[in-house]
Amino acid sequence: MGGGKRGVSRATTIIDIARAAGVSKSTVSLVLKESPLVKSATRDRVIRAIDQLGYVYNRSAASLRTARSSFVGMVISDLMNPFFTELAVGIEDGLHNMGFVPILANTNEDVERQTRVLQSLREHGVAGIIMSPARGTDVWSLAETLPRSLPMVLTMRRVEGSSLPYIGPDNRTGACEAVSHLINLGHRSIAFLGGFGTMTTQNERISGYRDAMIAAGLPLRDELIFEAMPTRAGGAEAITAALASIHKPTAAFCYNDIVAMGATRALGLRGIRVGIDFAVIGFDDIVEAEHNAPPLTTVNADTRIMGTRAARSLLGLIDGADPEAMSFIGTTRLVVRESCGAHGRTILKETA
Known part of the structure; x- marks a missing residue:
């Protein structure tokens, strides 16, 4: 029997894609992560190379290499309230556009339940957490539950004494x-x-x-x-x-x-x-x-916009942005309908 070795097919790598597309390895990586930083023409060229070479992006392996999960905790205080449902939709939209998948948890305004949820999310290695705190949440319980190294954004409710970024309306x-x-x-x-x-x-x-x-x-x-x-x-x-x-x-x-x-x-x-x-x-x-x-x-x-903004702020934290720059207070506006009685009535001049 012949002693020659059989040829072993080698898996296509990012380097192969970069050579075929005439771009750098980092550019290919940005395209795979759906980064908006890559020009559309370059993106199309990389995608054609991926299709031609039959490259399959292993997200699990990529997550291990970067030590960053693609999952984000989304902790809501009361999903029975339609307001928080709309907020969650806005957050999910923002996370989806950035390549993250939310893990949704409802604390039902229970601080003890919230603590268990946060511990579980930490154990599952989420990349960060967006939370609308349950009533009665204090800064000490948060400090005991979560390490400072885990990115976290608070939305719609502040926690007194906390330096975490906050997203909410005025x-x-x-x-x-x-x-x-x-x-x-x-x-x-x-x-x-x-x-x-x-x-x-x-x-x-x-x-x-x-x-x-x-x-x-x-x-x-x-x-x-x-x-x-x-x-x-x-x-x-x-x-x-x-x-x-x-x-x-x-x-x-x-x-x-x-x-x-x-x-x-x-x-x-x-x-x-x-x-x-x-x-x-x-x-x-x-x-x-x-x-x-x-x-x-x-x-x-602007509930859904607030949710999207919270997602953007969390991504900023994950990417190493200054936490103080990630807070955001949105503007509000009065929407006049029938329940206040303004329709059909003369509104008095504003008090000086």
Whole structure:
């Protein structure tokens, strides 16, 4: 029998692709990672070379070589709230465009559950985490759960004392604009409904509520702030308490749209016509707000854009960007519909 060796076929490598396409190895790597930095003509040339040589990109091996996972943790505090569902869609869109796959977890506003989720994500070697913190999250629990080396971005809720990048809307300005609008419509006794003092978002929105009242020379009454779960049931509970108040509010600014929807339904069941007998404004402008009965006046927070921005900030951290440069506060705008009663009425001049 002959002693010659059989020819062994060699797998095509990135170097082979680079030679065939007339580009550098790093350029081929950027094309494989779907980087926007590569010109379209160069990208097409590399892709043709890949097709011709039959190269198959092994993402698992690439992940091991770079020591970076293609998975990102997406930790949401309450997926039952449509606002957070829209936020998650925005985050997923942003991650997909950057070549990452989200691992979604819902903490249901439970800090202990959140801790277990974060530990599990860490054990699975995710490249980073985007989180909307559960109510009551503190900086010490985060420090104990996650190493500083794991990139993490907070969104929609801050954690007091944390230096982690934060992505969210300008809650204070948005709330101030909403309450100022109610004041310009002639309301003087305005309730704030929903949320809890342990939530940084509620604190920011109450600050805006107070800014508007002070600017109009109206008294600040803590008795007109009604805390409740940020849910429809919480909204119904809060408006029931508000209607029993000795200060008799004629309007309410709500912590979010879901609270506002619970309040409008509770008012309707009592025969109180929202937008005629009582004014209601929400916050977030979720898709459902426009279809509420009546359509809800609310503060638009560009939820999906915020989600996409959170994904971009996390990628920046993963690539070594300065954490201080990765925070972002988005602008808000008031969307006037029927629930505030502005339609068919003359809005008074703004208070100087």
